[in-house]
Amino acid sequence: xxxxxxxxxxxxxxxxxxxFAACLLYIMKREQEKTRRxxx
Amino acid sequence: MGGSSANETFTSRWALLLAALGxxxxxxxxxRFPRIIAQNGGAxxxxxxxxxxxxxxxxxxxxxxGLGKKTRMGTVGAxxxxxxxxxxxxxxxxxxxxxxxxxxxxxxxxxxRYALASLADLVVPAGIPGGGLxxxxxxxxxxxxxxxxxxxxxxHLLAVLAGSAIxxxxxxxxIERANKVLLxxxxxxxxxxxxxxxxxxxxxxxxxxxxxPRWRDLLDYRIWLQGLTQSAWSTGAGWGLILTYAVYMRKxxxxxxxxxxxxxxxxxxxxxAAIAVIPTVFAILPAAQAADVARDTxxxxxxxxxxxxxxxFESIPGxxxxxxxxxxxxxxxxxxxxxxxxxxxxxxxxxxxxxxxKGILIVGSSIFLLGLPSALSPEFFQNQDWVWSLGLLLSGLxxxxxxxxxxxxxFRQELVCCADNDIRLGRWFxxxxxxxxxxxxxxxxxxxxxxxxxxxxxxxxxxxLRMYSVGTCLVQWGIVVALMLILRRPIERLLFxxxxxxxxxxxx
Numbered sequence: 001x002x003x004x005x006x007x008x009x010x011x012x013x014x015x016x017x018x019x020f021a022a023c024l025l026y027i028m029k030r031e032q033e034k035t036r037r038x039x040x
Numbered sequence: 041m042g043g044s045s046a047n048e049t050f051t052s053r054w055a056l057l058l059a060a061l062g063x064x065x066x067x068x069x070x071x072r073f074p075r076i077i078a079q080n081g082g083a084x085x086x087x088x089x090x091x092x093x094x095x096x097x098x099x100x101x102x103x104x105x106g107l108g109k110k111t112r113m114g115t116v117g118a119x120x121x122x123x124x125x126x127x128x129x130x131x132x133x134x135x136x137x138x139x140x141x142x143x144x145x146x147x148x149x150x151x152x153r154y155a156l157a158s159l160a161d162l163v164v165p166a167g168i169p170g171g172g173l174x175x176x177x178x179x180x181x182x183x184x185x186x187x188x189x190x191x192x193x194x195x196h197l198l199a200v201l202a203g204s205a206i207x208x209x210x211x212x213x214x215i216e217r218a219n220k221v222l223l224x225x226x227x228x229x230x231x232x233x234x235x236x237x238x239x240x241x242x243x244x245x246x247x248x249x250x251x252x253p254r255w256r257d258l259l260d261y262r263i264w265l266q267g268l269t270q271s272a273w274s275t276g277a278g279w280g281l282i283l284t285y286a287v288y289m290r291k292x293x294x295x296x297x298x299x300x301x302x303x304x305x306x307x308x309x310x311x312x313a314a315i316a317v318i319p320t321v322f323a324i325l326p327a328a329q330a331a332d333v334a335r336d337t338x339x340x341x342x343x344x345x346x347x348x349x350x351x352x353f354e355s356i357p358g359x360x361x362x363x364x365x366x367x368x369x370x371x372x373x374x375x376x377x378x379x380x381x382x383x384x385x386x387x388x389x390x391x392x393x394x395x396x397x398k399g400i401l402i403v404g405s406s407i408f409l410l411g412l413p414s415a416l417s418p419e420f421f422q423n424q425d426w427v428w429s430l431g432l433l434l435s436g437l438x439x440x441x442x443x444x445x446x447x448x449x450x451f452r453q454e455l456v457c458c459a460d461n462d463i464r465l466g467r468w469f470x471x472x473x474x475x476x477x478x479x480x481x482x483x484x485x486x487x488x489x490x491x492x493x494x495x496x497x498x499x500x501x502x503x504x505l506r507m508y509s510v511g512t513c514l515v516q517w518g519i520v521v522a523l524m525l526i527l528r529r530p531i532e533r534l535l536f537x538x539x540x541x542x543x544x545x546x547x548x
Contacts (some may be wrong), residue, residue: 020304
């Protein structure tokens with residue numbers, strides 16, 4: 001693989017999978033906070 | 041069986057999210073995406089594909105969630121609840137998705153057939169009596185399967201029965217439970233296939249093809265239009281499916297975060313599928329031939345999936361197992377989307393006061409009967425794919441038009457932004473809906489119709505009985521719109537003037 005292809009792979013996978021994972025983690029945290037607020 | 045209101049609401053946000061992902065991730069992610077990315081030169085295509093996720097798909101998912109959550113009705117009732125003059129639009133959106141369901145169910149049957157054949161090859165390595173998939177001449181195998189007529193019909197029926205059986209059990213026991221099993225299994229299978237692909241000797245050439253940035257290609261407008269098309273078709277935005285699932289979401293559920301997760305999850309699965317498929321092709325074939333194979337459309341767009349994948353997997357260690365993994369993943373993706381389509385029809389029928397059982401009976405038998413022409417005739421299949429895939433773009437526009445007429449700012453404030461939102465939806469949403477989605481629709485429809493006029497059928501582009509003509513689209517869409525307008529009054533009476541309907545809506 002060329003260095004530019006490796007860089008592009010990291011960027012694309014980072015944006016798509018990283019974006020999905022980051023969004024998932026953020027929402028999990030928010031859900032935990034909501035549960036705590038409700039006294040669950 | 042479903043029917044009680046306890047069984048008609050998703051039990052948690054994660055259940056709703058898994059259902060939304062199951063809806064979005066379909067055969068298009070595994071089957072179409074790797075081919076389209078190869079046809080559009082690899083990496084440059086990924087840029088518009090990712091950008092349009094935020095400029096078309098996610099705004100439409102947000103609109104669908106907002107409409108479904110607010111109105112608690114299927115497509116017809118939801119559009120009509122917002123504005124009685126828009127009832128026909130809900131009818132068009134619902135019919136368009138159902139028309140796709142008729143032939144998508146046939147495709148699901150093909151996936152089942154190949155998954156079963158690859159399983160048989162796995163458990164009986166000595167060979168299946170009468171000839172298995174393994175070691176056969178692929179094109180002949182495919183042709184024999186489709187030409188037999190009874191086989192596509194039988195597997196089409198199996199797909200209808202499998203999807204209907206899940207829907208029959210209701211939202212929690214059916215849709216929710218099925219997606220809790222199907223979606224994790226699908227991601228695990230895709231990861232297994234992806235890891236296997238990138239660890240094959242020579243896979244680097246495929247990854248290079250997939251990710252080597254050729255920025256000049258971004259100047260080609262066709263890459264942008266293909267990226268927008270893939271984003272519109274793949275995420276299920278504007279189909280009315282998320283609207284249907286939103287009917288069953290809890291009152292305090294967040295919309296923006298769930299839409300974002302559904303869109304990004306869909307693209308994550310697409311990327312995994314491309315990484316599982318393209319490096320495999322390049323690892324086995326010489327680079328020049330590999331690019332041609334990855335781009336091969338083949339009969340009914342099956343080239344890569346049903347013709348080449350079985351052949352390529354023969355050349356890799358453990359190929360029988362990985363061939364089964366691939367077709368199992370494809371079948372799971374197909375059925376998880378199919379159940380959302382059947383639910384869309386069932387929800388609309390239930391809004392007229394029928395029970396879930398009767399709704400499924402009507403919708404399931406309609407899908408089977410109206411899918412038969414596509415199961416038996418490749419020409420009919422291709423015509424329907426052309427007409428209703430483009431119809432989906434119109435469906436997306438109709439969602440935007442409804443929000444524009446309602447008032448984009450009012451929609452954002454009243455139907456989307458609630459106290460429990462995890463992510464705030466800014467005013468940029470108004471711009472996307474009022475300006476960008478109509479512009480994107482216009483660009484897409486002009487481009488696809490221009491393709492029909494200049495490339496697909498130059499002499500007879502206006503003819504309504506041609507396979508890929510502008511005329512066939514306009515006539516079939518026109519018939520549906522005319523029917524919806526003619527039947528508007530009785531539909532509205534049945535949907536909105538029944539005390540039982542109002543009571544049920546209030547209960548949800």
